[in-house]
Amino acid sequence: MTIRRKTLLIITILLFTAGLFPAFSAVAKKTAFEPDLTKLKEGKDYKVYNRSLSHFIDGARKGIRFDEGRDVGLVRFAGYEFTNGVIEFDVRGKNVLQKSFVGIAFHGIDEQTYDAIYFRPFNFRSDDPVRYSHAVQYISSPDYSWQKLRNEHPGVYEQPIQSPPDPDTWFHVRIIVESPNVSVFVNGAKEPSLMVKKLNNNAKGWIGLWVGDESGGDFANLKVVSAQ
Numbered sequence: 001m002t003i004r005r006k007t008l009l010i011i012t013i014l015l016f017t018a019g020l021f022p023a024f025s026a027v028a029k030k031t032a033f034e035p036d037l038t039k040l041k042e043g044k045d046y047k048v049y050n051r052s053l054s055h056f057i058d059g060a061r062k063g064i065r066f067d068e069g070r071d072v073g074l075v076r077f078a079g080y081e082f083t084n085g086v087i088e089f090d091v092r093g094k095n096v097l098q099k100s101f102v103g104i105a106f107h108g109i110d111e112q113t114y115d116a117i118y119f120r121p122f123n124f125r126s127d128d129p130v131r132y133s134h135a136v137q138y139i140s141s142p143d144y145s146w147q148k149l150r151n152e153h154p155g156v157y158e159q160p161i162q163s164p165p166d167p168d169t170w171f172h173v174r175i176i177v178e179s180p181n182v183s184v185f186v187n188g189a190k191e192p193s194l195m196v197k198k199l200n201n202n203a204k205g206w207i208g209l210w211v212g213d214e215s216g217g218d219f220a221n222l223k224v225v226s227a228q
Contacts, residue, residue, distance in 0.1 A: 031226035033080045033207075037219065038062040040077075049074040049111050051211065056218065061090060061170070063220030066211045073215075074105060076208040082106050083204040085227040087175040092218040093121035095167035101212025102219075103137075106177065107198075108206040112142050115198060116210050117175055117184055121167035123160075135161045136184055140199040161186050161193045170220075178227075179203050 038055040040046050051073030054065045066073055093100035103118025116139050123131045137158040139146055149157040165171040165187055174185040184194040207224060211217045 031085070033077070033082075033222075033224040033226075035077070035222060036062055037064045037222060040064075044078070046075050046077050046208075049076065051075075051216075058170075058218075058220070061220035063090070063218055064209065065218050066209075066216045068099070068214060068216040071213055073211045074111060074208050076105075076108065076111070076206050080207060080224070081204055082177075082207045082224060083226055084177050084179055086223075086225045087177065087207070088173065088224075089209075089222045090170050090172050090220045091119070092170045093119065093167065093215070095122050095124075097122050099214055100167070100217065101215040102217035103210045104173070104175065104207070105141075105210040106175075106207045107200075107202040107204060108208060109202060113202075114205065114208075115140050115182070115200070115202070117173075117182065117194070118210055118212060119161075119171075119173075121165075124164035124167045133160045134158050135164060136186070136194045138182065138184075138194060138196045144199045157194075157196055159194045162189065162191070163187075170218075172221075 035045070038057065042048060042053070050071055051069050052067045053075065056063055056065050064075065087104055087106065089104065091102050093102045100121045101118050102121070103116055105114040105116040108114035117136065118139075119136050120134055123135045126132045133155065135158070137146055139149065139157070146158070172187050176183045180198040182196050182198060183192040186193050209219050
């Protein structure tokens, strides 16, 4: 190898190590978001809308608890933009009719414009077949509410959960977003409980925890991995 080629090789290695080659540094960039929810600071790491929060430790779970309130409540995380990838978290609602709506919002533009996947634990094991079929829901706020989707597309954007968990206990959620496709898995199931196509063209945006009207909820072990 000539001296010139050796010099070029050394320079290339140094540039690569320093991350000055965009094509390579983009691949190496960490795209995971896995916060300790008990250590996040309001105003710096997240912003709360229409709820009060408290932190808790429940065994191995360290999380955030929403109090109950009217209308939708949100925790919007700062400094992380989600496109496609996998969203995972543990969540606990309760078995009280119309008092437990818990989930996640993503591809958010503002506090009214976002996609969301949420659960109705009080329907998980209902003997009423209609309620049973309304366990997990997709919405696209503000244009496509659950009422509009249920009336115009019954059985498409909400589904039951096969082998549903106890509505008063923790369950694990895994959501795969490959725009426009969204698939929702519960407690490690191999088959999705819900598969939908997004109802907007938003391909990226903020991500946040979500609770519905008159609902609180507990969240822990949030992990988001972007497919970028």
